[in-house]
Amino acid sequence: MKRVGFIGLGLMGGPMARNVLKQGFPLTVYDVVRERVDVLVTVGAKSAASPKEVAQASDVVLTILPNSTDVEAVILGPGGVAEGGGAGLAVIEMSTIDPHVTTRVAAALAARGMRMLDAPVGRPSTFAESAELAFMVGGDVALLEELRPVLLAMGNTIFYCGESGMGATMKAVNNLLSITTLAVTSEALVLGAKAGLKTNVMLDVFRQTAASNAHLQMTYPGKALKGDFSPMFMVDLAHKDLSVALMLGASQQVPLALGAVAREMFTSARARGRGKLDWTAVITVLEDEAGVKVRNA
Template sequence: MTVPEESTATQPDAQGTRVEDVRRIGFIGLGTMGRPMAGQILAAGYELTVYDVAPTAVADLRDAGARAAASPREVAAASDVVICMLTHPDVVREVLLGADGVAHGVRPGAIVIDMSTSGPDVVRECAEALADRGARVIDAPVGKGPWAAEKGDLTILAGGEADVIGRAEAVLRCVGSEIHHCGPLGSGQVIKLANNLVSCANIAILAEAYALTRRAGADTDVLVKVMSHTSADSWQLRNTLIAKVLKGDLSPMFKLGLATKDMRLLEDLAGRLSAPFGCGRSALDWYERAEEKGMTDQDWGAVILVDEPNWQA
């Protein structure tokens, strides 16, 4: 189900809070995606409190009018809605439930939104703990990249109760042009990971095709040209291989290490569900080989260079 443009969330929820009462937003995690997302929320006129382990990440937003907090607990105490955009499920757990985490400052009736790609398990675990504090949780990982975050044009994949998503919708629309309700809590994470399975595997199969062609002594430039005009065409071909890797640009649009993390989350999820993961396992092998070559902080397109004999980090 896609959340309609016209929000029906102005009705009171079970705790009597209306969506127009949601004015104080907390944002934790100001990296490549989090910083522009938080900037969009601040520009929309919300009172914004931010936290990041790197003080330099906070500086621009503080100068623009956001309040800098000293801990996730302090962010939660100041906020009606707390958004997390973090790098790993272990970090999400620590930020939400740790000794100085959100759980120790969150206000009854507040909404906590995990917009990280962290898998369904950690958000469900944290939701159970935060419910004891009177807070409600949704997961809302995002599609697209930093270029879309800068424009508020992300695709948001929300999981959780419809009334909670409705209460948060106005804030989410500051950062996303599409909001999809994917199902119960954790479903946004599942859809995001499934989407990333296709994206990551697409790069891996490009790497395999490129390596095969090069080793056979055929012209890799012709391969790229042919693929771009046949059914082998793809977003990754055009925007990762052609627009970045072949131009020598490995600056991270999406870090290879994060893609590897997502693939490992997928492997774990597929294993627990007894779901097929043969293609995914083969793709993950390319990413793990790339990490072994020191490509972790490069763009995920660096996978295409794993088979290049003279490549150096």
């Protein structure tokens, strides 16, 4: 059984690492927040003092980090994974980052005889807890098959998207659609409430017409419409992920007008101090402007 290292134990990474441990993989963990490491140590993981030490203790290293800068620093920087790993080490990079960074990191590891899959995750943190995540994978197919048991310790759906970087690209495109859809859903709900429609009527109609989407089925009813903004996926991360998509659009010369406007909605939410709240808190910005509460309509 492969020795697994896990770097990044936040809202997603913490439960993912716990599920790796539950499947019997020897696990070594690292996070800049010591308390997160301690939680995993109490259930059987070993701690490391640096990403380099994680790599030295592992056959495969998993990373899920906030942004591109963090990924490059943790994997390629001083005291990083590349310094600790030997030839043949496998890395599964699961962050939502610029695909160009993904391919650059993979190439740098390959030059050292190491291997990498990009496998960003789909579905929110509740699915991380239940090991029902989806993975969008880019890289060598043979490496995917070798590491499939590790991925299946954390999720139940694997999409092979193509060569290195295609997993990260798919994640950027997927999040563009998902986050923009959530933003326009909030506009529709606030407009309807302001105009006098009952929320339950809107949901009934939306769900049974072409307007239906997962945010109407789960995201809003499970969070904002209950007045619960504890984060499953933060406003800050939605803003960051749209920025990743917009950078990709610029690199491909594809205009993303709706994505740009949606990002401004999340910028407004952050400016009002709501960056650490659930992404559905973007609706509160519109509610403030309209003077209406959708959950009370």
